[in-house]
Amino acid sequence: MRQEDRATMTIGDERHVERLRPTPMLITAVAGLAAAIVLFAVNVTEQRTQVVWGWMPAMAGTAIAGWACWRTAFTPGLDKVTARVWRSLAIVCVLIVLGTTGDARLTVANPARLDQEHDLPTAICYALAVVVLLWALLRLPMHKREHRDRAMVRFVLDAATVSITIGIFSWFLVNQVHDTWNSNGPAIVPMIMLMALGLIASLAFVKVAISGFGGVDHIALRLLAAAAAVGAGGGGLFPLLLDVRPGLSGSQMFIPATLLFVALAADRQRRAAGVPQPERRRRSYSIVPYVAVAATDGLLLTIGHGAGREIFTVALGAVLLTALVVFRQVNALRENGRLLQRVDANLVQLNAYQDQLTHRANHDDLTDLANRTLFEQRTREALVAVDGGDTLSLALIDLDDFKAINDRLGHAVGDALLVVVAERLRAAVRDGDVVARLGGDEFGLLLPGLHSEEATEVLDRIAESLTRPVHALGYDLLVKASIGLAEVWPDASPQELLRRADLAMYAAKERGKGRHTVYDARLEQDQAADAQLGAELRRALDNGDFTLVYQPIVSLPDGKWTSLETLIRWKHPDRGFIGPDIFIPIAERTGLIVPLGDWILRTALAQAAEWQDRFGAGAPGEIGVNVSARQLREPGFAADVRAALADTGFDPEKLVVEVTETAVFDGGIALDTLQNLVTLGVRIALDDFGTGHSSLGLLRTCPADILKVDKSFVDGIGGRSEEAVIATAMIQITNGLHLQAIAEGVETAEQADTLFRLGYRYAQGYHFSRPLSPEQVHAQLEAASVLPV
Known part of the structure; x- marks a missing residue:
């Protein structure tokens, strides 16, 4: 044994007590x-x-x-x-x-x-x-x-x-x-x-x-x-x-x-x-009485041996009876001790199970973070501490487009992604902060002692940690999150604090995702206005207050109609005309875009079928209908389109579904829906190309037939060379990929001529025609049908 080992040995089993010297x-x-x-x-x-x-x-x-x-x-x-x-x-x-x-x-x-x-x-x-x-x-x-x-x-x-x-x-x-x-x-x-x-x-x-x-x-x-x-x-x-x-x-x-x-x-x-004293195992009975009885029995035998055979025999019998009784009692006590030890072991096991059940009741099974119940409890406790003069911030985190990952790659990959995100959230916060998974892809942060300005630094660390690719079951995924932050105020309640953070989080999503927003009173006003407008939107849909207009798409340079794009209009009885840029986002948030989109599709197809029956070859060759990302993610949307085509008798090959590149950039179920529409014979157009998640890779994965170049690239095409370069590059790309290019927002003859020289053969805009009501379209088609050939 080495000298240093001997120097650290201890009396008994205690390793932390210095050896007696x-x-x-x-x-x-x-x-x-x-x-x-x-x-x-x-x-x-x-x-x-x-x-x-x-x-x-x-x-x-x-x-x-x-x-x-x-x-x-x-x-x-x-x-x-x-x-x-x-x-x-x-x-x-x-x-x-x-x-x-x-x-x-x-x-x-x-x-x-x-x-x-x-x-x-x-x-x-x-x-x-x-x-x-x-x-x-x-x-x-x-x-x-x-x-x-x-x-x-x-x-x-x-x-x-x-x-x-x-x-x-x-x-x-x-x-x-x-x-x-x-x-x-x-x-x-x-x-x-x-x-x-x-x-x-x-x-x-x-x-x-x-x-x-x-x-x-x-x-x-x-x-x-x-x-x-x-x-x-x-x-x-x-x-x-x-x-x-x-x-x-x-x-x-x-x-x-x-x-x-x-x-x-x-x-x-x-x-x-x-040095902490170890827990000592106590004997279930005392040996003192038995030692005393044994000693006294020995003394009794000693005295009896010298007092004669009769007394010694009686003393010996008494000692033997005493020994048997003692043996029986000690044996019973030992058995009781073993039973108590088993009971103690069972109680320890039950307590361990109880601790596990308590932990599972308060924590998320997948990430082991606090669950919603524990998060709300910690929030209530933190609010009590705030009454003593401290402050508190609460953040809600929602992963952007997480559903697309689940739909595209499967729930196992989604779960692996959530586990990694949970680990990064833990690493980004302080020891006293609370991180919780509230459900699905939504997380909560409780940041005691931080004002909203200080809490944003924590959110910046979280955003930075999420920029690194997440490796989940063989996939390297990029994650973004929309975060809403709310700071405590006097007499705040847990429910209201959560609601404010939730409101700020949805505001972050509306402002472009992948960012954080701090709650302020203006969000309440916007929410109230949106809620009011959403209710009126529902009534307008039920009352038939919406109308459709159609903007022609023409060929260059003659300006002949080749197809129509369907646009929706809403004239409010009190507010007057309300633009689609206002009510369409509200319809998407409230889910009304699904019934509204179905009404637009069926109405447009019925109208186009009527023009086909009335004017035959003189009718527009195609009818375009805008479809939102929310509609593309609805289960059975392709089946609804097939049913609408069957009900109206409209040719599927003359229907153009127009989608924004943002709607299909992340792939998933939206891209699968487009593939199903293509099998029906429907053509696909990428609308407002160049303004969203522009990616040349999207042109390879999305089954698009038509590329609509956004108005922002057309506005200055006659005066600045940058727009001309971009427009030229786009027409070259579309020609190389065998796509039809349509220039949007053409407002002057000079723009039309320049686009034609650059190679564009299709365009739409106010230079050719403003959106027309069905009656105006009918009149135009009627007039064209009586012109001499």
């Missing part, structure tokens, strides 16, 4: 005991030294032990109760010094004095020492309050058992070994009482050690128990077992031996100060 105080105590033994041996047959020298080691050893106890009481790391115990032990040592001094004084004054003879002050000192010791031990909080009374009763019964047993043995030894003391029996009573009290003190130490009081080191307690046993047993039984001459006392040896144990215990406690 000799100290000057311990060396002095050992030297005192050695001196006492030498002096006793020198004077055992004849007094060769002065009598007082025989008592000096006892007085010096007791003083050293008292000083060790007093120093231990002030060791850093001790709790108040433990320090009080060691102060009490120091007082006990002082009382023993006084008692020893009294014995020495009496011996010097009367060399013929016998060991058991004490004057009253000396006997009082010894008795007070034992009483103080017992009082200090009995004040230790060994048990919970509800068990303290039962523990005290058991201790009193054990103490009475010890006292009776000691009394019986002492009486027998006095009468059998030292008959000469029979005439002085009353003088032996104090010695027997002190011995009984000393052994009871030893019993108390053992009880405390087994009970596992956390402050006093349990090995130090056992050393103190050994000290009490040595002092009581040795000092009391030595004069009964060994006939020594007057003037010589067993206490001269046993007091130094006792106080050596005390000094060892004090040194042990100093080294163990501040």
